Amino acid sequence: MTTPLDAVFAALADPTRRAILAMLLEDDMAVTDVAAPFTMSLAAISKHLGVLADSGLISRERRGRVIWCKLEPDALRAASVWMQGFGQFEPLDLDAFERFLADELRDLTP
Amino acid sequence: MTTPLDAVFAALADPTRRAILAMLLEDDMAVTDVAAPFTMSLAAISKHLGVLADSGLISRERRGRVIWCKLEPDALRAASVWMQGFGQFEPLDLDAFERFLADELRDLTP
DNA sequence: TGCATATTCAACCCGATGGTTGACGATCTT
DNA sequence: AAGATCGTCAACCATCGGGTTGAATATGCA
Numbered sequence: 001m002t003t004p005l006d007a008v009f010a011a012l013a014d015p016t017r018r019a020i021l022a023m024l025l026e027d028d029m030a031v032t033d034v035a036a037p038f039t040m041s042l043a044a045i046s047k048h049l050g051v052l053a054d055s056g057l058i059s060r061e062r063r064g065r066v067i068w069c070k071l072e073p074d075a076l077r078a079a080s081v082w083m084q085g086f087g088q089f090e091p092l093d094l095d096a097f098e099r100f101l102a103d104e105l106r107d108l109t110p
Numbered sequence: 111m112t113t114p115l116d117a118v119f120a121a122l123a124d125p126t127r128r129a130i131l132a133m134l135l136e137d138d139m140a141v142t143d144v145a146a147p148f149t150m151s152l153a154a155i156s157k158h159l160g161v162l163a164d165s166g167l168i169s170r171e172r173r174g175r176v177i178w179c180k181l182e183p184d185a186l187r188a189a190s191v192w193m194q195g196f197g198q199f200e201p202l203d204l205d206a207f208e209r210f211l212a213d214e215l216r217d218l219t220p
Numbered sequence: 221t222g223c224a225t226a227t228t229c230a231a232c233c234c235g236a237t238g239g240t241t242g243a244c245g246a247t248c249t250t
Numbered sequence: 251a252a253g254a255t256c257g258t259c260a261a262c263c264a265t266c267g268g269g270t271t272g273a274a275t276a277t278g279c280a
Contacts, residue, residue: 009123013116014238018192031257044239046258051237065247065256076193082128083190124268141227154269156228161267175226175277 007055008079016040017048024058024071031060031067117165118189126150127158134168134181141170141177 011017020034035045049069052058056075061068121127130144145155159179162168166185171178 005128006123006125009119010237012189012193013119013123015116016238018115032255040238041240042257043241043259047238050258062246062257067257079122080190080193083122083186083193120267126268142225150268151270152226153228153271157268160228172227172276177227 004056004075005079005082008057008075011051011055011057012079014048014051016045017052020045020048020052020069021057021071024069028068028070031069034069114166114185115189115192118167118185121161121165121167122189124158124161126155127162130155130158130162130179131167131181134179138178138180141179144179 012021016038023029023034023037031046031049032042034049035042038045049058049060053060057072059070059072061070122131126148133139133144133147141156141159142152144159145152148155159168159170163170167182169180169182171180
């Protein structure tokens with residue numbers, strides 16, 4: 001069987017997609033701007049955005065000729081709940097999160 | 111680039127593997143016993159256990175002729191920290207977790 | 221020793237995934 | 251209307267992932 005959880009975790013399994021999510025955490029972005037920091041083609045990024053949208057992690061909205069991508073953090077809630085059952089994690093460790101975020105973004109420009 | 115996060119999320123993306131983790135939450139189990147509730151072959155389950163072990167989510171230890179599988183919840187911590195940055199989730203919602211767990215286990219026996 | 225049990229390995233199939241390039245549709249600008 | 255920009259689509263390619271089956275390995279037991 002296939003649950004929404006499958007799609008969310010599968011989407012998160014790719015570092016490019018996690019980097020995109022990290023970028024969208026800052027602000028909504030146009031597809032072209034999302035693609036800018038990456039070396040791969042625009043079409044490839046467009047596919048990644050499709051995967052993220054299918055999983056519900058982002059939404060896309062066309063305004064004029066630009067398509068704006070928006071983070072949808074609600075999609076993460078189910079996955080987060082699932083994971084938290086597997087250990088008594090400390091309450092939100094923001095310092096650790098900042099470190100991970102920095103790592104993700106650093107790996108963008110090799 | 112490939113980070114440990116990739117492997118953890120990829121491992122979690124499969125419902126069979128999540129079900130195995132849920133089973134191991136109860137207690138350590140032998141490979142044969144892990145495989146018992148599933149309809150797929152033992153070899154397939156063995157592969158799934160390999161994926162889980164490679165991601166660090168479980169460990170395997172041979173005792174005699176039996177290989178015991180043990181949940182390693184620490185591997186989830188990094189992923190959990192990553193996710194919690196994307197939204198202010200409520201502190202651990204155990205009721206929601208129990209529901210998810212029940213869903214996962216119900217899907218085992220169609 | 222010899223047989224049964226527990227688990228993995230190897231080869232194979234097939235559909236999914238991640239990337240490319242080139243053409244296309246849609247929209248703004250002039 | 252023409253041209254430039256934004257983004258997707260289509261076809262293709264290579265690799266990966268999840269499943270199968272059958273043989274091989276490792277241990278326990280009689």
